């Protein structure tokens with residue numbers, strides 16, 4: 001295709017899709033951005049330098065992709081839909097630094113892909129108007145992989161963005177908030193109206209910037225952190241004493257002593273604990289289990305650390 005379309009124009013977007021025999025697939029979360037101002041704000045938030053690496057998940061018809069390609073970014077665009085991936089490869093042919101990969105973002109080994117695709121030692125960023133249905137599973141995966149990006153600019157359904165940035169005591173504070181705030185510094189950048197998309201998704205969206213944070217725990221301690229965070233929020237109405245005793249399972253005296261060592265009152269509920277308190281508790285539990293080569297169910301009581 002010789003002339004590049006204006007993808008912020010619904011008419012041009014529809015014509016382009018029609019030419020390739022494509023239609024928005026609701027099941028793949030295909031809500032295309034048709035608001036030039038939002039596209040510009042997302043790209044500006046990524047603060048790309050020429051030649052810098054950037055990954056886009058779900059480029060769709062290329063609204064954000066084309067804007068980043070024009071900045072001479074070294075861009076890897078990962079699209080699940082074969083039809084869209086083919087169309088994008090045609091569209092982006094004039095940009096030699098852009099690669100389109102047809103793949104499922106949820107099945108990628110991100111650290112390995114980034115190592116293969118970008119020169120070492122240079123920042124790699126992530127930009128995406130994420131399909132809503134993969135937001136949470138993708139984030140869990142990226143956190144498990146230690147969030148291997150230097151900066152991410154991601155669009156989420158408003159409610160997911162609220163969960164990610166919620167503080168202790170907020171109704172939406174949960175395991176996703178704790179993991180997000182342990183692995184990254186996340187900040188809300190701006191809201192995006194449902195009218196900025198075609199077809200309109202029926203929910204409003206929010207764009208977040210996320211940057212990796214220095215991690216306080218060792219890899220082994222982090223395993224305990226994941227176990228604790230996931231299990232206590234499955235039973236958020238229970239006190240920490242009850243949910244730890246049930247989840248691990250620990251005798252109540254042992255659970256109480258571990259909480260006490262972490263300076264946490266056993267009657268508190270999981271949604272009141274800060275990320276730092278979860279980290280401290282994880283370190284104490286990990287060290288206790290290691291020292292005692294503990295099989296869950298032992299009834300000894302730990303010494304305060």
Ligand code: SAM
Pocket residue numbers: 028029030031032033034057058059060061062063064078079080081084103104105106129130131132134
């Ligand atoms: N970036 C485009 C835009 O802003 O107009 C499209 C965004 S649309 C919300 C999400 C895109 O993600 C769709 O193109 C969809 O096909 C793609 N997608 C859905 N699931 C995916 C997955 N698991 N891996 C990669 N891409 C996926």
